[in-house]
Amino acid sequence: MTRITLSINQLDRDVEIAAERSLLSVLREELDLTGTKYGCGDGKCGACTVLVDGNPVQACSVAAAEVAGKRITTVEGLAAAGRLDAVQAAFVATSALQCGYCTPGMIMTATALLAANSDPSEAEIMHALQDNICRCGAQPRIVAAVRQAAKWLRDGAWPDYAAAPAGPVAPLSPDRFEDGLVVAYPDPDVAAATFGDDAPPPDRRALTQVGPLVHIAEDGAIRVYVGKAEVGQNMRASVAQLVAEELRVAPGQIEVIAADTGRDPYDVGTFGSRTTPITGPQVLRAGAAMRGLLVDLAAAGWAVDAADLSVLDGQVVHAPSGRVVSFGELARDRQITRIADPDQPVTPPAEWTVAGRPVRKPNGAAFVTGSHRFAADMALPGMLAGKVLRPPAFRATLESLDADAAGQLPGVTVVREGNFVGVVAPDELAATRAIDALRARWQTELQVSSPELFDYLKTTALERESLRDPELTPADGWRGPLFTVTGDPDKAMAGAAQQMAETYTVDYIAHAPLEPRAALAVWEGELLTVWTGSQRPFGVQAELAAFFGIDLANVRVIVPETGAGYGGKHAGDAAIEAARLARAVGRPVKIVWTRQEEFTWAYFRPAGLIELASAADEAGNLSVLDMTNYNSGAAGIESRYTIPNQRITFLPAEPPLRQGAYRALATTANHFARESHIDGWAHRLGEDPLAFRLRHIDDERLRAVFVAAAVTFGWESRTPAAHHGFGIAGGTDKGSYVAACVEVAVDPDSGALTVLHVVEAFECGAIINPDNVQAQVEGAIIQGLGGALFERVEFANGRILNPGFDGYRVPRFLDLPRIETVLLDRRDLPSVGAGETPIAAIAPALANAIFHATGRRLRAMPLAPDGRVSI
Ligand code: FES
Ligand code: FES
Numbered sequence: 075m076t077r078i079t080l081s082i083n084q085l086d087r088d089v090e091i092a093a094e095r096s097l098l099s100v101l102r103e104e105l106d107l108t109g110t111k112y113g114c115g116d117g118k119c120g121a122c123t124v125l126v127d128g129n130p131v132q133a134c135s136v137a138a139a140e141v142a143g144k145r146i147t148t149v150e151g152l153a154a155a156g157r158l159d160a161v162q163a164a165f166v167a168t169s170a171l172q173c174g175y176c177t178p179g180m181i182m183t184a185t186a187l188l189a190a191n192s193d194p195s196e197a198e199i200m201h202a203l204q205d206n207i208c209r210c211g212a213q214p215r216i217v218a219a220v221r222q223a224a225k226w227l228r229d230g231a232w233p234d235y236a237a238a239p240a241g242p243v244a245p246l247s248p249d250r251f252e253d254g255l256v257v258a259y260p261d262p263d264v265a266a267a268t269f270g271d272d273a274p275p276p277d278r279r280a281l282t283q284v285g286p287l288v289h290i291a292e293d294g295a296i297r298v299y300v301g302k303a304e305v306g307q308n309m310r311a312s313v314a315q316l317v318a319e320e321l322r323v324a325p326g327q328i329e330v331i332a333a334d335t336g337r338d339p340y341d342v343g344t345f346g347s348r349t350t351p352i353t354g355p356q357v358l359r360a361g362a363a364m365r366g367l368l369v370d371l372a373a374a375g376w377a378v379d380a381a382d383l384s385v386l387d388g389q390v391v392h393a394p395s396g397r398v399v400s401f402g403e404l405a406r407d408r409q410i411t412r413i414a415d416p417d418q419p420v421t422p423p424a425e426w427t428v429a430g431r432p433v434r435k436p437n438g439a440a441f442v443t444g445s446h447r448f449a450a451d452m453a454l455p456g457m458l459a460g461k462v463l464r465p466p467a468f469r470a471t472l473e474s475l476d477a478d479a480a481g482q483l484p485g486v487t488v489v490r491e492g493n494f495v496g497v498v499a500p501d502e503l504a505a506t507r508a509i510d511a512l513r514a515r516w517q518t519e520l521q522v523s524s525p526e527l528f529d530y531l532k533t534t535a536l537e538r539e540s541l542r543d544p545e546l547t548p549a550d551g552w553r554g555p556l557f558t559v560t561g562d563p564d565k566a567m568a569g570a571a572q573q574m575a576e577t578y579t580v581d582y583i584a585h586a587p588l589e590p591r592a593a594l595a596v597w598e599g600e601l602l603t604v605w606t607g608s609q610r611p612f613g614v615q616a617e618l619a620a621f622f623g624i625d626l627a628n629v630r631v632i633v634p635e636t637g638a639g640y641g642g643k644h645a646g647d648a649a650i651e652a653a654r655l656a657r658a659v660g661r662p663v664k665i666v667w668t669r670q671e672e673f674t675w676a677y678f679r680p681a682g683l684i685e686l687a688s689a690a691d692e693a694g695n696l697s698v699l700d701m702t703n704y705n706s707g708a709a710g711i712e713s714r715y716t717i718p719n720q721r722i723t724f725l726p727a728e729p730p731l732r733q734g735a736y737r738a739l740a741t742t743a744n745h746f747a748r749e750s751h752i753d754g755w756a757h758r759l760g761e762d763p764l765a766f767r768l769r770h771i772d773d774e775r776l777r778a779v780f781v782a783a784a785v786t787f788g789w790e791s792r793t794p795a796a797h798h799g800f801g802i803a804g805g806t807d808k809g810s811y812v813a814a815c816v817e818v819a820v821d822p823d824s825g826a827l828t829v830l831h832v833v834e835a836f837e838c839g840a841i842i843n844p845d846n847v848q849a850q851v852e853g854a855i856i857q858g859l860g861g862a863l864f865e866r867v868e869f870a871n872g873r874i875l876n877p878g879f880d881g882y883r884v885p886r887f888l889d890l891p892r893i894e895t896v897l898l899d900r901r902d903l904p905s906v907g908a909g910e911t912p913i914a915a916i917a918p919a920l921a922n923a924i925f926h927a928t929g930r931r932l933r934a935m936p937l938a939p940d941g942r943v944s945i
Contacts, residue, residue: 109444294402301341347907589637682706707740799927
């Protein structure tokens with residue numbers, strides 16, 4: 075151990091540490107400066123960037139002892155006198171954050187850049203930030219934020235934003251709703267999940283067993299309780315907007331209490347773009363019913379006709395007499411609850427004045443100052459760091475374990491429960507050393523490797539299907555096949571003028587959220603509390619209760635706003651691991667997965683093989699589409715093209731890797747194959763790909779996004795330069811519509827691919843928060859670029875071969891094209907989600923553009939793993 079003094083944010087801090095402890099570990103674990111984030115631990119993501127003597131340094135890659143005596147600045151040191159600095163303010167003002175996990179590192183790198191260059195160009199900003207990863211795809215806004223900050227710094231003035239106070243660590247007590255006014259929406263899912271088939275009427279249940287709630291307290295505070303998780307999709311803003319719309323207040327007056335099983339009504343989870351179409355109408359109705367209650371109370375109090383009252387700015391107004399009463403006054407000394415009518419009328423979108431406008435992330439200041447605590451940032455007195463011994467390969471079983479050396483390390487306890495082996499130690503480095511000191515022998519088995527993947531998927535899918543009782547259907551619990559037939563595909567194929575058959579493949583990819591899985595667990599007797607990053611707080615609660623054989627009521631799961639998920643944070647693995655270790659040692663235990671664990675032991679987006687056979691008649695009209703997807707999924711598989719004879723099949727396989735949900739599920743894979751195939755027909759028939767599509771689309775909403783993307787891109791008016799190509803693709807899923815146009819350039823000698831320009835049009839009904847929908851579309855485009863071009867999980871015999879950001883390439887700043895989004899706001903249609911479908915068009919549009927540039931039809935995703943196209 076060595077004692078050093080670190081000068082951090084202009085304060086001297088003495089610490090006694092092991093000499094090799096990284097600066098990151100000391101900042102986070104010894105000094106509680108958790109604004110500096112762990113993302114990879116090996117210098118590949120920039121999440122841990124701090125300034126040392128003004129220069130950006132990755133704190134994971136430097137020993138704390140090396141920087142003793144130097145000037146260290148962390149994100150906590152930027153705001154002064156309770157006011158955000160220019161860079162922080164610019165990130166808030168431009169909404170340059172989604173989940174916010176990358177934000178402190180971005181801000182520190184940008185701060186160093188602006189100190190050296192007061193007026194950087196976009197290219198200079200992108201070069202400076204190239205080592206910082208944002209998995210949410212906020213890069214265009216981050217560049218805009220840095221340019222805005224540069225201008226403000228040159229001007230010497232920027233808007234006054236208050237710095238955010240530190241967030242709570244201890245759990246808040248469940249609200250008892252003993253004062254004021256409450257309206258609950260009776261959500262049938264809550265009733266079914268809580269009571270099964272035997273639910274009592276809503277007015278005889280505890281309020282959080284009814285559904286989403288709106289509460290107005292005696293002090294006028296308005297709180298909305300929903301079980302949703304915030305994972306960067308900015309649902310807090312849209313939920314607040316919808317309730318604010320009905321209560322005729324500003325969204326900032328509403329606090330959303332979310333993702334806490336101890337405080338919120340049950341929710342199945344934050345996935346499937348469900349928040350907008352399902353929770354949205356519920357909170358709207360609860361808000362409208364609350365407005366009705368407020369009006370009733372005021373009318374009764376004044377003995378006036380309710381029709382003469384209006385609600386405005388947190389007050390009920392009686393215009394004829396000029397009387398006003400605030401929401402707080404109406405709530406005072408009252409305890410009234412109402413169950414909203416499921417048919418409660420709400421304000422039509424065409425009349426919205428609060429919803430339909432851009433609203434920023436409500437608590438953005440907490441992310442730019444580092445005061446927001448993600449799950450990995452939580453700490454409790456007496457807490458220990460936990461680690462789990464991982465097998466060398468999937469499906470390995472533990473044959474023997476020698477834990478003597480590990481158990482003798484200071485402060486270390488080894489926990490073994492069957493095949494599960496973990497350690498706890500005073501800090502993460504000590505826990506890692508203890509894991510390294512364990513001597514384990516494993517029995518491994520031969521497993522499928524990447525080169526055999528697609529044959530394996532098809533073979534096992536067909537085997538599985540051959541064993542199926544033909545009477546079994548999905549309604550019987552049989553997972554697959556999905557099988558729909560229109561017309562007579564076989565007969566039409568036999569008599570067709572022209573035919574085409576192709577096979578497409580889609581590799582396994584990883585979600586790679588910048589915040590790895592993490593959980594802090596504490597037992598108090600039989601009561602278990604866990605903080606974890608998850609999209610399914612109540613799902614994790616159920617997993618924990620089942621694992622430990624305890625009542626749901628004894629498990630509380632609190633999900634702080636999470637460093638994103640993209641469909642990857644459904645399971646409670648880290649929560650269970652932390653709770654097992656905490657129970658074994660009788661102390662709070664925190665587990666933070668390493669980047670390598672995240673890339674290995676999480677689940678993956680399913681790989682798939684997709685076969686298409688199709689035909690056209692003599693007039694060039696598509697007459698047959700026969701499409702079979704092996705393993706990757708059925709989402710988005712149904713074609714919207716007017717083709718009279720279709721057979722659509724999905725056959726699940728025996729997956730060699732753990733697989734699960736991913737943003738938009740298989741919609742991307744199915745659109746990649748189908749939209750590439752359709753493009754092939756257009757080229758074969760010598761017809762413009764847009765015109766060919768429009769000739770086969772009746773759906774007006776789908777036609778509208780294709781036309782909108784094409785008009786903005788200049789599809790008909792522009793001609794690509796030599797070795798450039800244009801591509802178009804589109805589709806629909808979960809009730810929303812997308813189309814993208816892309817321009818690429820391919821170097822004729824090296825095959826180097828450059829994506830120059832993306833225009834994407836998107837329509838999701840009535841738009842609640844246009845700024846956020848635009849951010850989701852931009853993020854989906856950028857995340858979609860990664861899966862389309864580079865991302866691929868490579869594996870051999872049960873081992874992941876590229877479990878880090880060096881071997882697994884994700885989009886970085888210099889990969890970005892110029893991005894334009896076109897949002898079609900349909901106030902005449904119900905709102906649906908925007909987080910997923912926008913990812914589906916980018917891969918096929920890219921593949922089609924590459925074909926246009928090179929004449930090569932690429933049928934395997936990723937299209938250019940090393941940044942080159944084989945030509
Ligand atoms: S660069 Fe340090 S955590 Fe990734
Ligand atoms: S906002 Fe950048 S990783 Fe989420």
